[in-house]
Amino acid sequence: xxxxxxxxxxxxxxxxxxxxxxxxxxxxxxxxxxxxxxxxxxxxxxxxxxxxxxxxxxxxxxxxxxxxxxxxxxxxxxxxxxxxxxxxxxxxxxxxxxxxxxxxxxxxxxxx
Amino acid sequence: xxxxxxxxxxxxxxxxxxxxxxxxxxxxxxxxxxxxxxxxxxxxxxxxxxxxxxxxxxxxxxxxxxxxxxxxxxxxxxxxxxxxxxxxxxxxxxxxxxxxxxxxxxxxxxxx
Numbered sequence: 001x002x003x004x005x006x007x008x009x010x011x012x013x014x015x016x017x018x019x020x021x022x023x024x025x026x027x028x029x030x031x032x033x034x035x036x037x038x039x040x041x042x043x044x045x046x047x048x049x050x051x052x053x054x055x056x057x058x059x060x061x062x063x064x065x066x067x068x069x070x071x072x073x074x075x076x077x078x079x080x081x082x083x084x085x086x087x088x089x090x091x092x093x094x095x096x097x098x099x100x101x102x103x104x105x106x107x108x109x110x111x112x
Numbered sequence: 113x114x115x116x117x118x119x120x121x122x123x124x125x126x127x128x129x130x131x132x133x134x135x136x137x138x139x140x141x142x143x144x145x146x147x148x149x150x151x152x153x154x155x156x157x158x159x160x161x162x163x164x165x166x167x168x169x170x171x172x173x174x175x176x177x178x179x180x181x182x183x184x185x186x187x188x189x190x191x192x193x194x195x196x197x198x199x200x201x202x203x204x205x206x207x208x209x210x211x212x213x214x215x216x217x218x219x220x221x222x223x224x
Contacts, residue, residue: 043215044202
């Protein structure tokens with residue numbers, strides 16, 4: 001079993017839709033959770049981050065962590081064509097030299 | 113521009129050859145991480161350097177090696193290349209941020 005599982009999609013939605021992206025993980029030591037966005041032919045860029053359990057909101061984006069279920073989510077409200085990208089979840093434990101473990105990424109297309 | 117510079121952007125080489133990928137971290141960042149991204153495996157951690165010293169090793173093949181120089185730039189050396197080594201290679205740098213690090217745009221390696 002991989003440490004982090006993420007449905008690769010692809011996911012195609014109409015503009016304005018609410019998008020839900022998810023990851024599950026097996027390592028209970030993970031404490032820091034991140035979402036990266038990667039446009040085609042570019043490097044991943046940090047989008048959202050949370051520590052331990054709970055929600056965090058930033059504009060149209062909400063990150064949720066449920067440590068009891070080992071499940072994290074990213075919600076995108078009012079999705080835009082510019083949100084079309086691959087979304088990768090990433091996580092790490094304390095004292096891990098900041099080494100991140102990534103999901104494989106979900107390819108999202110938002111159609112105008 | 114993320115501030116992390118990777119060269120070259122593209123590399124095409126033959127099996128059995130050796131190549132060197134170069135990374136200049138963001139100004140002030142002491143840590144450099146190398147990742148390999150392929151369609152089937154996603155982003156896989158290879159190796160981390162901190163201020164010239166190796167800090168952590170991931171799934172890095174013996175044919176691969178890296179180093180970080182006194183000016184903090186890093187090089188990833190790939191030798192005896194095989195077709196399966198074709199992938200995107202990313203460098204990321206960090207100043208010890210709790211959440212994530214900054215990626216470069218990657219080097220696309222094609223082995224023919």
